[in-house]
Amino acid sequence: MERISENTPPPKPGELEMKAHVAVDAAGELHMGYEPVGPQGYGPSKESVKAQEKELEKALNDQKFNEDLRSRYPDIESQESILQYHRAYEQIDDVGAQLMSFAQERIFDAALEQEPDDFVEGMRSGLRELAFSHPEIIFDLDLDLQEHHLRTAKLREMEDEFSAIRKQLLPRLETGAAILSQQESALKSAGRFPSALQPALNFLGGMFNTLRNKGGRNFQSMLEKGRERLGRHREERRTHLRAQREKIEEYQSHAESIGPLLQMQKKKLGEGARHILEGFPPLKEAADHAREEARKRILSLMKSPELKDLERAQEYLDGLKDNETLQFFEGLELDSTVRPTVPLRSKEAIQSELDLLLQAQLTTDLDEAINHMGSSNKDGFHQLRELINRVLIKDRLGSKQGDKLRTFIFNVLKLKMHDFDQNNQEDRVKSSRVNALMGALKGGSSV
């Protein structure tokens, strides 16, 4: 695939009116470049001139644009230049938004909810500056962004097709290999007779000998020829099956290895691009900012005495990517030392701390719910059950899940049982209810 008009410079004021052009042809090829507006070689059409006049009127009526323009070029007169700057100026928002989303998606960590403020502001001002100093850079950026969108969509489609074909072929090859095995064993057993038929074979053998003696040489030669033909046929069949077996094995190995091979190629490509990111100041700034934001966010959630907030901290922590990889382009994970290391400490260290906080908070909440429960307070029991069921349905309390989670709640309730005074009527009611809950927990059902 190549950029057509690769060397075509962006339009200059006064030249034949050109417009940026990106298209995918019938063969799926991506073409990009500039194309003339109006009949080529005859200058702009009447319609084009009218449209240009309208565009100029719009530019001159754009107050904000005019302020920016006059502050840079107080004496500007060229209508073509004004138009050019205005076109770039009008694209700033769109190009800026796309560029920002590209940067967010590809450069900053997904955990960072927004780009560093000075980065956003800086890019906006930078684009505005470029619209007046080098408008062609804005047009070029727009083309690059379009190319990026189109190509990533195309790659996704191709990758889907690639996986679909592999998925279709692998089971077919397995079935093929099974059929082949059947045919091979059928060929091996052909000519052998079950032992039950042995007496009949002996009889036929006797008959054959008699006939051979009586028929003399002709009959014998006929039989030998038949045997030879049969042998040849079997040999041919054996060779044919062997060839098929080799082919199937070859396809199987190709279909199995082509996926990892593709992944390897992707990784290799990404590694080649890694250098540009390493130690690059804007990225480092963004990385530091991302780290600081993530740290603040998780610490504030972890400080809360609410179980729900701690669970949100867990979700946030789960959402943070491991720090050793950088999402480079669709499907590719690239090892990189420049990847924003979010959060400051390792995920494991934060997880251990969060586990303790979650367990302590659930123990406190269970304790409070049991204390509020009593013979006169049915709501208290209801609240306790609701709390346990909510955690069980989520099936997650930090690192605890499934049976480990049930056992943890069971043990908390068991410890609480020691606090009950069996001589106290209220405590006896609580004890029997907590006991029922423990039974349900042990039985593996909801409470």
Next chain:
Amino acid sequence: MNTLEEKKIGALLEEQKWEEAKRLLSTYLDSDLSLEEKGAAYVAFVSTYLKMVNQINEQYELILENMLTDLKGDRQEILALDEKMQLADLDTAIDKLS
């Protein structure tokens, strides 16, 4: 370097001289900059990265295209082989019946 040489950086990017483009940008960013100047460098950086990603994607598309062609060729041959084997299997089954 006091001003951001967008043109020069653009030319370096076209030639895929990433390291040089990066060096120019880094030197520029090391100096005392206004928000606009810094912003222009950010734009240049993200554009550099975007061009690089496009470049990688283009190469990847070629690889993927070749592999896909290979796989499609395999599929065609496997389907033909499969058909032959199914027929042979049918023959074997008919032989067994007769």
